[in-house]
Amino acid sequence: MSALFRLPDCFVGHVVEPVWDLYERSVRLQTYRRLELDQFDSPHALACRRAERLNRIVRHAVATSPFYRQRFDGAGIDPAKVRDMADLASLPLLTKVDVSTHTDEIISDRYDRRSLVPAKTGGSTGVALHVYCDARGVERRNGAALLADTWSGWRLGQPMAAVWGNPPEPVTLRNRLRRALKDRVVFLDTMKLDEAAVRAFAADWRRMKPGLLFGHAHSIFLLAEMVESMGIELRPDGIVATSMMLLQPEREVIERVFDRQVTNRYGCEEVSLIACECERHEGLHINAEHVAVEVLRDDGTACAPGEDGRLVITELVNYGMPMLRYEVGDRGELHDRLCSCGRPHPLLRAVTGRVADxxxxxxxxxxxxxxxxxxxxxxxxxxxxxxxxxxxxxxxxxxxxxxxxxxxxxxxxxxxxxxxxxxxxxxxxxxxxxxxxxxxxxxxxxxxxxxxxxxxx
Ligand SMILES: [Zn+2]
The missing domain is CATH 3.30.300.30 (ANL, C-terminal domain)
Structure with missing residues (x-):
């Protein structure tokens, strides 16, 4: 399953990754480098870029998606004047039911649906959703995820270890090549988590020396308990827990066993990365270059910082299927201050759970x-x-x-x-x-x- 040979990490980071992006004509690394340069910008510079991106995606959505044309007309909003989320306050929220019943009308008519990248979602919400993103948007999302990965201590070019249910097996030659040269991921399938699987995972680990341990928070916790009881020592440079709630008592066990702090991340399949902790762990930085997050009361008004409410996401980089004021189905609260690291991206103090739970x-x-x-x-x-x-x-x-x-x-x-x-x-x-x-x-x-x-x- 893993590579037969091991390329030096700096070679992968500086040569293989850029060449692969060139080969695929991808803007992933370009996006990553720009976000890396901009991450300590002033709040004002960030706000200017966001205003411009919001305005552009709103105008695009209204011009090319019948669904949004109707919604903006109904709300009496002039898309040309939108510069801030407050300008969208009268736009109805985009619910999961809207997405599932109006998929075709939401997708931009500038794109052929077959050219868009589908996202699998809706597994446990009860509503099956088909959400798509244009290829450029996916590359930009991946660029933002790379930057967030580096906040954990991982460096570009280092292999990763993923603790996941149902790990994907590369099928095509191109995908196998990609896995061997570039992605270099060690997988542990948590669907069958036993001592033999953990021992095989640890052997892969010693060969590949992954810099990042990545996966569902509770799966990482289960792995931590097992390696501790089996007397196995694994030392990643960073740990990213994602896709679900990170419980404080479980976080403490993970950090003790792997001797690293956990970087908590929040995202979903529909809009990708929403927020992620930095190396200071003072809250989750909103991925503000790419998404806008609103926290709303049940009556639709904005919550004050520290007040728990419904999370509503507007994505700024998906032109294939614009997601404006999407009610993601989770609850959380904003922080009342910025992080001491100096990054201007606002903080989510906590994601408190799914609305339904x-x-x-x-x-x-x-x-x-x-x-x-x-x-x-x-x-x-x-x-x-x-x-x-x-x-x-x-x-x-x-x-x-x-x-x-x-x-x-x-x-x-x-x-x-x-x-x-x-x-x-x-x-x-x-x-x-x-x-x-x-x-x-x-x-x-x-x-x-x-x-x-x-x-x-
Ligand atoms: Zn920070």
Missing amino acids: FLFAADGSRVAGISLIENTLTRHPGIGQLQIVQDEVSRLTVNLVRAEGWREDTVEALTTFFRDALGADLRLDVTYMDRIPREPNGKYRFSICRVAAEPAS
Whole structure:
């Protein structure tokens, strides 16, 4: 599966990568270099570039997409005058239902759909989505991801190790060549995570010496636990946890075992990278050169910094299928200050979970399941992993993996804790498991709400 030979990292970084981009006529590295140069610009310079990009994508969307033409007409917005997200405040949000029912009308008529790059999405949201991006847009997205990778400590040209469900196998010769020369990725398939797989992964690791450990946060956590118990030492230069919530107690285990700080990243298939921590870990820098992030209350007004709300994303680089004010389905909050690193990109203080996975308390209020879990894991010894599933407002299933130091009376303590948070009549069913079950797309969800509608308070 991996390369038979190992090229020097600096050769790959300085020769193979640029030549490959030339060969593919890609702007990926060009984008990366420009973003790298611009990353410590003044907030004013960044704002000017964003205003220009927003204006350009809005004018393009209205001129070439029937869906947006109608929406902007309806909202009475003149696309030529849009310079700031505030200018789009009266534009209705783009929901997942809009995307799935109006795919063709959203796609720009300047592009042939067959030339666009499709994204797989919708695995666990219940709504299957077909989202596309033009090839240039994908290259720009990849350039931004490269820059974010370097914030973790990884350097361009170093191999990577990916901990993933269902790793892709290269099929074509071109893809195999690419894997051997350039991508040089060591994979661990978390769909079958056992000692033999971890031992094979560690052997690949020693041969390839990856600079970056990359994957779903909980998968990296499971790997950390296994290498620790097996006495294996792996030392990446950087660790990037992505695609899901990074729980603080799991983060601590990963950082202890690999002796590196975790770089938390937030993105989705529809718009790629949304925000990423830098080397200071003071919050997640919004990928502000490429996306605009709004945090909104239920009534559609903007949240204050530190106030939790719905995340709404506008992407500035996808001309094939413009995504303007896309309601991504997650919640989060903005920071009230900039990062001490000096980069002008605003910070997301936290991504607090999927809108759909906030639990309901008996009084009708909503509770972030992730913070309940973090509290539980830090308070009670003997709990390895935890998943909570709310089937009805008054019923909570707790899937629990016991760890060393487990005590029977912890169940009582859990019951008290969850009743305090969700209501005195809450019924708690505890199920002991060896491992938290995974979604069909390979991701984990710790907090699942199956209560259909908002209950009356
Ligand atoms: Zn920073």
